[in-house]
Amino acid sequence: MDAFFASVELLRYPQLKGLPVVIGGARRAVDEALRAAQGERALRFIPVADFPRLKDYVGRGVITTASYAARQFGVGSAMGLMKAARLCPQAIVLPVDFDEIRRFSRLFKRTIAEIAPLVQDRGVDEVYIDFTDVPGGQREGGRVLARLIQKSIFQATGLTCSVGVAPNKLLAKMASEFDKPNGISVLHEADLQSRIWPLACRKINGIGPKADEKLAALGIHTIGELAAQDRQFLVARFGKSTGAWMHEVAWGRDSSPVVMESEPVSMSRETTFERDLHAVRDKAELGAIFTRLCEQVAADLQRKGYVAKTIGLKLRYDDFRSVTRDQTLAVATDDGRAIRKAAGQCLKRVPLAQRLRLLGVRAGALAKFESTGVNASSQAATPTALSQAATDLTTNTTASLF
DNA sequence: TCTGGGGTCCTAGGACCC
DNA sequence: TCTGGGGTCCTAGGACCC
Numbered sequence: 495m496d497a498f499f500a501s502v503e504l505l506r507y508p509q510l511k512g513l514p515v516v517i518g519g520a521r522r523a524v525d526e527a528l529r530a531a532q533g534e535r536a537l538r539f540i541p542v543a544d545f546p547r548l549k550d551y552v553g554r555g556v557i558t559t560a561s562y563a564a565r566q567f568g569v570g571s572a573m574g575l576m577k578a579a580r581l582c583p584q585a586i587v588l589p590v591d592f593d594e595i596r597r598f599s600r601l602f603k604r605t606i607a608e609i610a611p612l613v614q615d616r617g618v619d620e621v622y623i624d625f626t627d628v629p630g631g632q633r634e635g636g637r638v639l640a641r642l643i644q645k646s647i648f649q650a651t652g653l654t655c656s657v658g659v660a661p662n663k664l665l666a667k668m669a670s671e672f673d674k675p676n677g678i679s680v681l682h683e684a685d686l687q688s689r690i691w692p693l694a695c696r697k698i699n700g701i702g703p704k705a706d707e708k709l710a711a712l713g714i715h716t717i718g719e720l721a722a723q724d725r726q727f728l729v730a731r732f733g734k735s736t737g738a739w740m741h742e743v744a745w746g747r748d749s750s751p752v753v754m755e756s757e758p759v760s761m762s763r764e765t766t767f768e769r770d771l772h773a774v775r776d777k778a779e780l781g782a783i784f785t786r787l788c789e790q791v792a793a794d795l796q797r798k799g800y801v802a803k804t805i806g807l808k809l810r811y812d813d814f815r816s817v818t819r820d821q822t823l824a825v826a827t828d829d830g831r832a833i834r835k836a837a838g839q840c841l842k843r844v845p846l847a848q849r850l851r852l853l854g855v856r857a858g859a860l861a862k863f864e865s866t867g868v869n870a871s872s873q874a875a876t877p878t879a880l881s882q883a884a885t886d887l888t889t890n891t892t893a894s895l896f
Numbered sequence: 897t898c899t900g901g902g903g904t905c906c907t908a909g910g911a912c913c914c
Numbered sequence: 915t916c917t918g919g920g921g922t923c924c925t926a927g928g929a930c931c932c
Binding site: 518519554555556557558572573574576577580590617733735736758759760761762763764765766814852854 | 897898899900901902903904905906907
């Protein structure tokens with residue numbers, strides 16, 4: 495989907511069309527800022543630089559999506575809002591409306607599935623589609639079907655998307671970047687040398703800043719240069735698995751299928767505080783946040799029907815270094831109290847002298863919850879037990895750990 | 897000037913067992 | 915006294931993606 499989060503907001507507020515719009519920041523914080531500026535959200539829009547004491551409101555926010563007009567100013571996703579304000583003071587900032595995003599996400603995916611049923615999820619705004627067995631899927635190299643999908647999505651949602659059609663997922667993903675927004679690119683195997691090899695290695699899905707830097711240090715900048723390397727040379731420098739993979743993808747080879755279903759590996763909740771907190775001085779506040787995160791993870795597990803065998807803790811210090819600790823349980827659980835206890839054990843193994851900016855709780859080693867067996871989690875899953883657990887957590891357990 | 901939240905996968909070392 | 919290969923599980927950190 496093209497500039498998905500921003501495009502969804504433009505549907506609601508068409509008067510913003512063509513203007514630089516950035517989506518990001520905490521919803522509560524941005525709403526508060528809008529109120530403080532005495533702007534009715536639907537009527538008046540506040541440029542990012544007009545926010546009173548902007549830093550207090552959105553200082554820790556990052557941009558999830560920038561409209562194409564905003565991108566002209568060098569503003570892009572993952573950039574801090576403070577930096578965006580400097581680059582483009584007239585940009586209009588709106589909070590992420592996750593409910594609305596999920597609604598449009600489901601809508602566009604359903605629209606695709608009605609046309610081509612074999613669809614793999616790749617997050618809220620992206621999918622892989624297998625054209626192989628779709629009637630007419632091969633006409634004009636897939637362009638006809640791509641056009642139909644584009645048109646149907648636009649009719650259902652009013653949103654545009656960009657489509658890449660290729661012999662495999664690796665190449666399709668790269669092709670989808672060729673003609674944005676609202677474009678279709680068809681890439682054939684024979685186009686590898688002319689259209690893929692001139693691209694930077696960084697364009698490969700899976701080669702990030704670190705690998706790119708390492709490749710650059712070896713004098714390898716383009717995918718063609720990567721393809722020219724001896725496989726053994728890459729294996730020696732990047733390891734057996736990554737080295738071999740790099741050689742494969744440089745030659746446009748990817749045999750991974752489009753898969754509809756996959757089991758989750760972990761579920762987590764984390765939060766960055768509005769200000770850095772200290773384990774001793776802000777004990778009560780941290781304890782309450784910690785408990786809430788554990789309860790959220792427990793609720794997520796229960797809602798989706800999973801139990802976790804390992805519980806993990808993550809924290810990030812004020813200097814942005816982060817540490818993690820894991821604890822494996824004797825019995826898998828989805829109970830808030832058990833998660834809180836295990837995460838509390840993890841917390842004891844971590845240095846707490848430095849101020850914290852983030853706290854997170856993770857449930858891993860998941861298994862489908864079997865309702866037939868009798869275990870601790872099935873008992874704890876009753877509403878009464880849960881609310882009791884919540885009470886216990888906030889009153890007792892919390893205070894002692896920080 | 898700083899840097900969200902939710903994920904997956906890989907590596908590497910150590911414990912432990914056969 | 916010195917010293918095998920597996921294999922699995924657990925833990926910590928980090929790269930990467932949307």
